[in-house]
Structures are given as C-alpha cells and as structure tokens.
Amino acid sequence: MGLEELYSKLLSTYKDKTVKSRELYEKAKTRLPMGVTYHIRFFEPYPFYVVEAKGSHVKDVDGNEYTDYWMGHGALILGHANEKVLEKVKELIDKGTHWGFEHEYALKLAEKIIKHVPSIEMIRFTNSGTEANMYAIRLARAYTGRKKIVKFEGGWHGGYDQLHVAVKPGQWLGSAGLPEEAVAHTIIAEFNNIDSIEKVFKEYGRDIAAVIMEPIQGAAGVIPATQEFIDRVRELCDIHGSLLIFDEVITGFRLGLGGAQEYYGVRADIVVFGKIIGGGFPIGAFASRREVMELLDYTKTPVEKRSFHGGTFAGNPVSMIAGYTTIELLEKPGFYEYLNWLSGKLAVRLEEVGEQLDFPVNITHAGSLIGIHFTKKKPSNIREVFSERIHPLINKVFHKYMLVNGIVFLTEDNSHLMLSASHTLSDIDYFAHKFEEFIRTVKNSLS
Numbered sequence: 084m085g086l087e088e089l090y091s092k093l094l095s096t097y098k099d100k101t102v103k104s105r106e107l108y109e110k111a112k113t114r115l116p117m118g119v120t121y122h123i124r125f126f127e128p129y130p131f132y133v134v135e136a137k138g139s140h141v142k143d144v145d146g147n148e149y150t151d152y153w154m155g156h157g158a159l160i161l162g163h164a165n166e167k168v169l170e171k172v173k174e175l176i177d178k179g180t181h182w183g184f185e186h187e188y189a190l191k192l193a194e195k196i197i198k199h200v201p202s203i204e205m206i207r208f209t210n211s212g213t214e215a216n217m218y219a220i221r222l223a224r225a226y227t228g229r230k231k232i233v234k235f236e237g238g239w240h241g242g243y244d245q246l247h248v249a250v251k252p253g254q255w256l257g258s259a260g261l262p263e264e265a266v267a268h269t270i271i272a273e274f275n276n277i278d279s280i281e282k283v284f285k286e287y288g289r290d291i292a293a294v295i296m297e298p299i300q301g302a303a304g305v306i307p308a309t310q311e312f313i314d315r316v317r318e319l320c321d322i323h324g325s326l327l328i329f330d331e332v333i334t335g336f337r338l339g340l341g342g343a344q345e346y347y348g349v350r351a352d353i354v355v356f357g358k359i360i361g362g363g364f365p366i367g368a369f370a371s372r373r374e375v376m377e378l379l380d381y382t383k384t385p386v387e388k389r390s391f392h393g394g395t396f397a398g399n400p401v402s403m404i405a406g407y408t409t410i411e412l413l414e415k416p417g418f419y420e421y422l423n424w425l426s427g428k429l430a431v432r433l434e435e436v437g438e439q440l441d442f443p444v445n446i447t448h449a450g451s452l453i454g455i456h457f458t459k460k461k462p463s464n465i466r467e468v469f470s471e472r473i474h475p476l477i478n479k480v481f482h483k484y485m486l487v488n489g490i491v492f493l494t495e496d497n498s499h500l501m502l503s504a505s506h507t508l509s510d511i512d513y514f515a516h517k518f519e520e521f522i523r524t525v526k527n528s529l530s
C-alpha cells in the first residue's frame with residue numbers, strides 16, 4: 084500500500100469513528116468559515132468537536148478519547164481543567180466576571196510574573212498574544228523614535244498586520260487584505276542565520292526600532308535559536324540601539340519560570356507573554372523595564388511621547404486569578420523537573436525509534452516542546468522543515484495515524500507537541516509505541 088492509499092484508509096477509519104463530529108461539521112461550515120473558529124484547528128477531513136477535557140485527555144462528541152499534545156494551543160501546562168485553578172475561578176465568578184474597574188488580581192499577577200523574569204519591572208495585560216505583540220511594537224517605536232521592525236522568517240507572532248509576513252517559507256504577505264503599506268517597515272531576516280541578520284543591520288542600522296523573535300520558533304515546528312545566533316542578535320541590537328523583543332507567548336513559563344531568557348542566559352528589552360499566564364483563559368502581556376513601560380503612564384509622560392495600550396477586557400479578573408493560581412502551581416518544587424524530564428524522555432524515545440528502524444526521524448526539542456520531523460537532517464529553520472522532508476504527505480499521514488489511535492496534536496502538516504504536567508509515563512509510552520508502529524507501517528508503504 085502506498086502512502087496515498089494508507090492516508091485514504093486512515094481518513095475513512097477516522098470518518099467511521101466520528102459520525103457526530105461530521106454532522107456538526109456539516110452544519111458548522113455553513114455558519115463558521117471552514118466549520119471552525121480558527122483555521123489552525125481544522126484538519127482533514129474535518130475536525131472532531133470536543134465535549135469535555137480533563138488532565139491530558141479530551142473527549143469528542145462521539146465519545147472518542149484522545150491523549151492531547153496540543154493542550155489548548157500550549158496554554159494548558161497544568162493539563163485540562165486543573166482543579167485548583169477551577170476552584171479559584173469559581174469562587175471569583177460568584178462576585179462578577181468583569182468589573183471594568185481596577186482590582187488587586189492584576190497587580191498580584193503582575194508581581195508574580197515580574198518576580199520570575201529579572202529583565203522586567205512593569206507589565207500590561209492584553210487579551211491575546213497578537214494584541215500584546217502589536218502593543219510591544221508600538222512601544223518599541225515610541226521609545227526609540229524609529230520605524231523599522233525586524234522579524235524572522237518562520238516566526239509566528241499572531242495576525243497583526245505588521246508582523247503577519249514571512250511566516251511560511253518563501254511567502255511574504257501572510258493574508259489577503261494586507262496592504263503593502265502596512266508592512267513597509269517590516270524587514271525579514273533568516274532565522275539561525277547570522278549573516279542574514281548582520282546584513283539587515285548593515286543596511287537599516289539606526290532605523291531599526293526593534294527585532295522581534297521567538298527564541299524557539301513554535302509554529303515553525305519547535306526550532307530553537309542556536310546560542311550563537313541569539314547572542315549575536317542581542318549584540319547587534321545593543322550596538323545599534325534597537326530593542327530586542329522576545330515573543331515568549333509559547334516559551335514564557337514553559338521552559339521554566341524564567342522562560343527563554345533564563346534558558347539562553349540572554350536579556351530581552353521587551354518580553355511578550357500569552358497562553359500559560361492566563362491559566363486557560365484569554366490573555367497576553369507585554370513587559371519591560373520601568374523606563375520603557377512608563378511611556379504608557381499618562382501621569383508621567385507628555386502627550387507626544389505616550390504610547391497607547393488598552394482594551395475592554397484587558398486585565399479581566401478571571402484571567403488574572405487563573406494565571407496567578409497557575410504560576411503558584413508552577414512554583415512548586417519539582418514541577419519543571421518532572422515536565423521536562425518526561426518530555427525529554429519522549430524526545431529520546433522517538434529518536435531511538437528512528438535509529439533502530441533506520442528511518443529519518445529528526446526531533447527538535449526544548450523543555451516540554453517537541454517537534455517531529457521526517458527530514459533528511461535536523462531542520463534549523465522553517466525552510467528546512469519543508470525542503471528536507473522525505474515525502475510531502477508524511478506528516479499528514481502521521482497525524483491521521485495517531486488520531487485514529489487516540490492521540491492528537493497539531494498541526495497536521497507540521498507535527499509538534501506541547502506536553503503538560505498531567506501527562507504520564509504511560510501516555511508517553513503509548514505515544515512511543517504508536518510512533519514505532521507508524522514508522523514500521525510507513526516504511527512498508529515507502530519501499
């Protein structure tokens with residue numbers, strides 16, 4: 084059986100198991116484009132629709148259970164429906180969900196985050212990572228008085244116009260409806276390529292307000308920056324008086340309490356957070372040293388120097404208390420040791436399967452993030468994720484193979500896992516076992 088044939092067989096097995104999801108999908112696609120609320124949640128032939136989730140598992144409307152390695156887009160580091168977080172949220176919502184006035188919970192979360200991230204002194208909350216990146220860029224421009232922003236190919240910072248470029252290899256605009264004028268001040272450099280970023284600084288030098296980067300590119304397939312690369316980017320920013328923005332929407336409080344700055348031993352000027360710090364509720368945040376953040380302070384900064392930030396739900400108490408409670412649990416001794424140990428174990432097991440079966444498996448890995456690449460070599464940027472792939476369909480077949488075996492992760496075309504503390508040794512044993520079975524099956528299909 085060839086790979087295409089295997090794929091269509093897996094699709095029909097999936098369809099047989101997901102009759103109610105299919106019915107929902109048929110209705111949903113008449114009201115929600117693609118039948119989903121975010122295209123990334125779509126996969127072929129249609130997504131399953133969830134009814135509940137607990138710990139490392141989600142259950143769909145047909146009663147199928149899946150071990151979840153997507154974990155709410157990486158937001159749920161504690162697993163689904165953590166009891167302590169739920170208890171605090173339930174206590175709070177009896178008193179209201181959104182007061183629209185100031186309260187102590189935002190301050191408590193701010194203090195909690197700042198305590199763990201030495202480079203920052205002040206923070207502001209948003210509703211999403213996209214928004215936080217948008218305000219971070221604005222703040223960097225306000226502070227430096229410059230316009231140009233550098234981003235790296237493969238970096239995903241959300242759908243904000245000025246950053247929605249060069250997300251996929253070889254692609255410039257990431258969406259229709261993006262005027263060229265909106266991205267006129269965005270400059271692209273290649274990730275993990277020192278020559279490329281040096282060239283950009285040589286050409287644009289003192290016009291660069293900021294370089295924004297994911298220290299570990301998540302959506303690109305978990306591609307860590309090399310130490311040499313990240314050190315050089317920091318150095319170039321210092322030399323040219325540009326700010327370095329770390330988009331830590333994924334890595335913040337995932338790699339450890341200090342995020343990527345601690346992991347790499349590199350200081351950023353502005354740090355952007357999201358996902359985990361909301362404890363399963365909508366959030367984003369951007370933070371910096373006092374001198375930069377005070378440009379948001381209307382009582383201290385003259386009108387022409389002020390940078391705006393705001394939003395109806397910014398700092399809403401539900402997200403604040405959920406985030407605060409989550410970080411309290413992350414502070415417990417042994418939390419990251421367990422999570423990172425478990426994830427490391429899975430990463431090694433997957434690599435071993437590749438070696439034992441003499442199949443091109445390349446695992447990229449940092450903390451509890453794992454990228455799975457069927458490539459001729461370990462990819463160091465998004466171009467290589469695709470150009471080195473041994474077969475264009477292989478990740479999709481892998482996605483469907485695992486899905487029909489009760490394991491889910493996204494995306495179907497770029498496999499990456501985000502583990503939680505709810506995952507167990509038996510979860511990862513099962514994953515590794517099914518992975519091995521998949522490789523054996525696929526080897527037959529390809530031979």
Ligand SMILES: Cc1ncc(COP(=O)(O)O)c(C=O)c1O
Binds near residue numbers: 156212241297332
């Ligand atoms: C690194 C990174 N930055 C920003 C975003 C955008 O965050 P949000 O989806 O909350 O707008 C994401 C989302 O996945 C992300 O991974």
